[in-house]
Amino acid sequence: MSTLMNGARMLLECLAREGVECIFGYPGGVTLPLYDALYEHPIRHVLVRHEENAAFAAEGFARATGKVGVCCATSGPGATNLTTGLVDAMMDSIPIVAITGQVSSRLIGSDAFQEADTFGITRSCTKHNYLVKRLEDLAQTVHEAFYVAATGRPGPVLVDITKDVLQGQGHYQPVTAIHLPGYKVFTEGHTGQIRRAAQMIQEAERPLVYAGGGIIAAGAAAELREFVERIDAPAVTTLMGLGALPSEHPNFISMPGMHGSYAANMAMTESDVLIALGVRFDDRVTGRLAAFAPHAKVIHVDIDPAEIGKNRAPDVPIVGDVKRVLAKLNKLLAESPESTSETVTAARRAWWRRVRAWKEEHPLRPVTSETEIKPQHLMAEIDRLSGGEAIVASDVGQHQMWAAQLVRFNAPRLWLNSGGLGSMGFGLPAAIGAQFARPGKLVFALVGDGGFQMSIPELGTISSNGLPIKIVVMNNGYLGMVRQWQELFYNNRLCAVELDCFPDAAKLAGAYGFTGRTIESPRELRAALEEAVSTPGPYLLNVKVSPSECVYPMVPAGAGIHEMVLGPPQPVAVPSR
Amino acid sequence: MMQVISLLLENKPGALMRVTGLLTQRGYNIESLTVARTHDPELSRMTIVVDVDAALRQQVIKQMNRLINVLQATDLTDLPAVVRELVLVRIRTTMESRTAVLKEAEIFGGRVVDSSTEGYAIEATGDPEKLNEFVDVMRSYGEIEVTRSGALAIGLEAKKLRLQPPVPTKAVTAQKV
Numbered sequence: 001m002s003t004l005m006n007g008a009r010m011l012l013e014c015l016a017r018e019g020v021e022c023i024f025g026y027p028g029g030v031t032l033p034l035y036d037a038l039y040e041h042p043i044r045h046v047l048v049r050h051e052e053n054a055a056f057a058a059e060g061f062a063r064a065t066g067k068v069g070v071c072c073a074t075s076g077p078g079a080t081n082l083t084t085g086l087v088d089a090m091m092d093s094i095p096i097v098a099i100t101g102q103v104s105s106r107l108i109g110s111d112a113f114q115e116a117d118t119f120g121i122t123r124s125c126t127k128h129n130y131l132v133k134r135l136e137d138l139a140q141t142v143h144e145a146f147y148v149a150a151t152g153r154p155g156p157v158l159v160d161i162t163k164d165v166l167q168g169q170g171h172y173q174p175v176t177a178i179h180l181p182g183y184k185v186f187t188e189g190h191t192g193q194i195r196r197a198a199q200m201i202q203e204a205e206r207p208l209v210y211a212g213g214g215i216i217a218a219g220a221a222a223e224l225r226e227f228v229e230r231i232d233a234p235a236v237t238t239l240m241g242l243g244a245l246p247s248e249h250p251n252f253i254s255m256p257g258m259h260g261s262y263a264a265n266m267a268m269t270e271s272d273v274l275i276a277l278g279v280r281f282d283d284r285v286t287g288r289l290a291a292f293a294p295h296a297k298v299i300h301v302d303i304d305p306a307e308i309g310k311n312r313a314p315d316v317p318i319v320g321d322v323k324r325v326l327a328k329l330n331k332l333l334a335e336s337p338e339s340t341s342e343t344v345t346a347a348r349r350a351w352w353r354r355v356r357a358w359k360e361e362h363p364l365r366p367v368t369s370e371t372e373i374k375p376q377h378l379m380a381e382i383d384r385l386s387g388g389e390a391i392v393a394s395d396v397g398q399h400q401m402w403a404a405q406l407v408r409f410n411a412p413r414l415w416l417n418s419g420g421l422g423s424m425g426f427g428l429p430a431a432i433g434a435q436f437a438r439p440g441k442l443v444f445a446l447v448g449d450g451g452f453q454m455s456i457p458e459l460g461t462i463s464s465n466g467l468p469i470k471i472v473v474m475n476n477g478y479l480g481m482v483r484q485w486q487e488l489f490y491n492n493r494l495c496a497v498e499l500d501c502f503p504d505a506a507k508l509a510g511a512y513g514f515t516g517r518t519i520e521s522p523r524e525l526r527a528a529l530e531e532a533v534s535t536p537g538p539y540l541l542n543v544k545v546s547p548s549e550c551v552y553p554m555v556p557a558g559a560g561i562h563e564m565v566l567g568p569p570q571p572v573a574v575p576s577r
Numbered sequence: 578m579m580q581v582i583s584l585l586l587e588n589k590p591g592a593l594m595r596v597t598g599l600l601t602q603r604g605y606n607i608e609s610l611t612v613a614r615t616h617d618p619e620l621s622r623m624t625i626v627v628d629v630d631a632a633l634r635q636q637v638i639k640q641m642n643r644l645i646n647v648l649q650a651t652d653l654t655d656l657p658a659v660v661r662e663l664v665l666v667r668i669r670t671t672m673e674s675r676t677a678v679l680k681e682a683e684i685f686g687g688r689v690v691d692s693s694t695e696g697y698a699i700e701a702t703g704d705p706e707k708l709n710e711f712v713d714v715m716r717s718y719g720e721i722e723v724t725r726s727g728a729l730a731i732g733l734e735a736k737k738l739r740l741q742p743p744v745p746t747k748a749v750t751a752q753k754v
Contacts, residue, residue, distance in 0.1 A: 119591060124598055128645045131590070143746055148645060179743040182587060182648040306639035 002173075007135050007166040008037035011099065014142035014172075015043060020070050022436050023099075024048055024057040028074020029114055030101035033166040046436065046465065049457035051078050053429035055085020055156075057461075058096045060393055060433025062089075063416045064441075066219065068149050069096040069433060075103055076114030079121070079160070084423055086125040086156045091420025092240060093217055095154035097145050098126075104164040105133040118160045127155030135168040143175045152185040153304040154217055186303060189320025189328065197275075197299045197316045198332040204273035205347030206295075207233040210256070213240030213419070214278015214302060216412040220323035224277065225249070226330050232348075234355045236264040238279055240419040243409035247388060253359060257285040258555045259401040262362035262564060265555070267355050268293050269562040276300045278322045281311035282420070291560025301325045362553070362566055364405045372546045373522045375399065375474055379406035381529050382444060382472065390442040391416065391434050395427030395451030398480035401551045403446055425454030428471065432458060435467045442470070442533065449475040449499050456508070462538045463512040470532045473542045475502060476549065484550045488565075489557075505542035516540035579608055580634055581653045581660060581730050584623040584641060585738070588614055592621070592646035599640050600627055609662075609727030620648065624730045649738055657733040662705045663726040666712065669696040670719040678718050685711040 005013070011034065015023070022044045027035045038045050048054045051073040058069030073082050079100040089096045102119075103112040119131040128148050130141045138161065145157040201207060215224050215237075221244050228235045228251050236256045237244050245252050254261035256268050268274070274296040279285070286292040289311060300307075300314035301322050308317045318325055366380035379402045386392065388410035394400045394417040409415045416434055418426040431445035447455070452473050462469055483497040509516025514537055519528045525543070532539040553564040586592045593612060600607055608626040615622050629637055634652060641650035653660075666687075670678050675697075682689065682699050685707065691698035696719065701711050705728050715721050 120594065123591065123594055124602060129591075147744070147746070175746050177743040177745050180645055181740040183645045183741050184642075184739060185741070304643065306636065306643045310636055 002171045004169055004171060006033060006037070007138055007161070007168050007170070008033040009041075010135070010138055010170065010172050011142060011161065011166070012037050012041050012043055014139050015070065018068070018143070018146045020068070022046060022061070023070040023072050024054040024061070024433065025072030025099075026051050026054055026074070026078060028076075028078050028101065030103055030163040031072065031074045031078075031166070033163065034072070034099075034101065045072075046432075046461065048429065048432070049460050051081035052084050052425070053432070053455065053458050053461075055082045055096065055098065056088070056423075056426050056429035057433035057436075058098070059085060059089050059092075059094050059426075060416055060430030061437045062094050062096055062433070063430065064391060064413050064434035064437040066217075066413065067095075067437075068146055069094070070099065071096060072099040074101045074114065075118065076116045078114075079118040080116055082158075083122060083125050084421075086122060086158065088418050088421040088423045088426065089156035090125060090127065092418070093154050093213060094156070095149040096156045097149050098156060098158040100158060100160045101166065102131065102160045102162045105162045106164070108162070118158070122158045122160075125156070126158050127153075129158040130160065132159060132161045132165050135165050135170045138165055139172055140175050144178050144180065147178045148180070148183065152183070186305065186319045187321040187324055189301070189318045189325035191328075193316055193318045194325060194328050195332065197318060198329055198336065200273055200297060200299060200316060201231055201275065201329075201333070202336070203344060204233075205344055206270060206272040206351045207231060207275065207348075208267050208271035208273070208296075209233050209235035209251075209275045209277065210238075210268070210279055211235060211241050211244050211277045212238040212279030214322050215241055215244035218278060218303070218321055218323040219412075220278070220326055221245070221412045223323055223326035223330060227326050227333075230330060230333050233275070234263075234267055234352070236260070236267065238282070238285055238419075239404055239417065241279070242404060242415040243412045246410040247408035248410060253355060254364060255404055257282075257561065258287070259405065259551050259553065260285075260555075260561070261359075261364050261405070262553055262566065263355060263358040265553070265561040265564060266358045269560070270354070271296045274298045276314070277326070278302060280307050283311075285561075286311065287555045287559055287561040287563075291562070366406055367549075369522060369546065371522070373520065373525055373543060375402050375476065375545045375549050376406060377522060377525065378472070378474055378543055378545060379403050381525055382446065383407040384526075385529055385533055386442070386444070388414075390414065390444055391431075391438065392444045392446050393417070393427050393431035393434055395447040396422045396424045397448045397450060398476070398484065398549075398551050399446060399448045399474040401481075402474075424451040427451055428455035428458050431469045431471075432461055432467060435469050443468075445469050445471045447471065447473055448480060449473055449477065449502050450479045453499070453502070456503075459508070459512045459540075463514055466537055468537050471538065471540045472529070472532070473505070473540070475542050475544050476547045477502070477544075478547060480549075481551070487550065488554075502542070505540050509538075509540040514538045514540070516542065518542040518544065520544035578628075578631075578654070579626050580629045581658065581728065582625045582627065582638065582641070582650060583653050583658075583730050583732060584625070584650045585615070585648045586621050586623060586644075587646040587648070588619055588621045589646055593623070595644050595646060596623065596625070596641060599637060599644075600625070600629075603633070603637075605629055609725075611727045611729050624728055626728050648740060649736070651732060651736060653730050653732050658730050659733065660705065660728050660730045661702055662708055662728050663700065663702045664708045664712065665690075665698065665700050665724045666715050667696065667698045667722045668715050668719050669721075674718050678715070681714050681718070685714070687711065
């Protein structure tokens with residue numbers, strides 16, 4: 001017979017069996033039994049400074065590794081603070097498990113101290129959620145939660161556990177099977193459709209690969225690379241897919257969409273076969289849907305049937321794990337003889353000439369200046385230091401777009417950003433999660449002066465754990481992306497976007513016991529970044545950049561993605577809908 | 578036009594909320610909703626009548642099918658199906674019109690379930706539109722109170738039910754996810 005233990009100890013037993021080594025959390029009244037059990041348990045608990053950041057850190061951990069990230073909060077305010085991180089993970093399909101304490105089962109609904117309807121509140125924030133009111137359900141539920149989070153289209157799962165369950169005594173019964181009759185995971189992909197796709201690809205004159213976060217979630221980077229090389233088509237990866245194909249790959253023509261490259265958006269618009277792999281035709285990618293890839297037949301591979309046809313009706317829908325589907329496609333393409341006719345071969349050559357011409361016409365090139373640090377210059381220097389190998393956890397805004405355009409990522413799981421939800425305050429805690437996941441890795445937290453000020457409390461977490469995160473603040477004194485929209489589309493009536501107070505970086509970092517510095521001359525930039533990287537431990541580098549820079553290219557809201565504004569001298573007009 | 582959705586789902590707390598959440602998050606008003614256990618006590622059958630934009634119907638069904646507690650969601654709007662509803666009417670009527678009320682109820686297949694000096698309680702089942710007429714007729718005889726069950730639907734074509742078999746867990750021995 002197994003040993004008698006309380007629910008809290010049993011929860012840790014489940015986590016350990018799921019391979020969890022580290023959880024990000026914040027204690028409170030009803031989770032006291034859990035923290036009592038943690039006192040003598042090998043699982044490492046990382047005390048963050050705000051529950052929202054526990055969820056973001058768990059996401060950073062999951063994004064950097066592909067393993068399930070775990071966060072933990074108490075009832076009431078602890079749980080409600082997690083919600084932004086849960087929705088963030090939901091939007092980007094990131095596997096995390098959130099454990100929350102709940103008031104004792106007999107008190108639920110009585111407006112007890114720190115009671116909130118966590119189960120109800122998080123219903124729409126999660127892939128699935130649970131309320132555990134009986135100890136005998138605990139182990140099964142926790143294992144189920146990990147299974148649901150990690151399989152199919154990954155996502156956040158929350159387990160709300162009442163205090164009496166955490167305190168109750170019982171035996172851990174190993175869970176042998178997960179039975180969820182309604183949870184259908186489609187992995188294989190329809191053979192006939194894959195065959196049709198292969199044929200369509202072989203006949204394509206202007207093929208384009210449009211790959212996204214699904215490639216990274218599926219661990220399909222190798223299959224993608226083989227596929228792209230086999231068909232020798234130009235390829236774009238979305239904001240969520242950066243690193244799925246190495247940025248230095250000759251077929252890579254950068255990111256499409258609102259701030260995508262000219263070549264990527266033009267290729268999207270002109271392609272005749274669009275091979276969409278683990279993407280969801282997000283509005284930031286497609287622009288005005290009616291004008292999106294108007295000549296293309298679409299092959300859409302996704303593990304989630306609800307994504308197929310949501311925004312764009314595909315000609316060949318394939319529901320399946322993109323890793324397996326690509327492997328089958330590669331096999332089919334390898335087996336079938338080079339059926340490509342002369343017309344197709346000639347058309348493909350002409351297509352590549354056009355794509356190369358677009359690339360040369362308007363490349364994504366860093367702007368520099370003698371007198372001030374251009375934000376693009378900063379990104380180019382970070383890129384130089386990283387060489388496509390460092391982890392960059394980004395916040396949300398202009399810096400995120402410039403980094404996506406200019407920093408190379410030669411492997412998946414290096415570029416961590418809040419893509420779908422666009423949660424400011426994500427970058428710093430995500431970097432914390434990533435650094436715990438990859439202790440030896442160079443991790444940049446690349447943040448704006450806005451998002452950074454949402455996460456300053458986490459400097460405490462970084463300092464007390466000695467995390468060697470290099471925090472680079474792209475400081476333009478504005479909520480830059482909002483300012484850009486006010487400038488371009490609201491007659492430059494700037495309202496509530498000026499951040500005229502920013503703490504002294506040296507003093508702020510010093511107050512937390514590490515080094516910080518502010519720079520504003522382009523001549524100091526390279527050496528300052530090198531110093532940040534070579535200084536052991538954390539480093540806060542506040543880089544004052546040109547305040548007025550806007551991100552280009554830009555597709556105005558409501559425009560087709562080929563209707564890009566390429567730079568400030570161009571007239572700016574919102575096309576009528 | 579109203580969409581009739583039939584769902585087979587696990588009989589678990591929260592399952593109803595997940596399904597209705599997909600409709601309420603879009604600001605759709607649910608016209609009627611019925612839910613009850615099936616012959617298998619672990620499962621429930623639900624019928625929802627809701628006004629969904631035609632372009633979004635398929636998407637809503639797909640998202641319902643994506644829910645972990647939902648075994649199958651089917652749009653019965655354009656499929657062969659039988660839709661029925663139960664109505665309970667309490668009517669206060671004068672002594673003079675009691676016989677007429679009974680006659681009218683009979684025409685609609687209504688059945689008296691309670692009778693008192695004040696009037697009757699009558700139950701009737703049928704097509705929801707037929708029941709509208711029944712209620713209108715009853716109202717012409719006196720003061721009424723009405724409770725309706727909401728539509729219950731059953732598809733007439735067998736639809737293959739794909740269920741996920743149990744998956745052995747990796748966690749039996751400590752192992753990485």
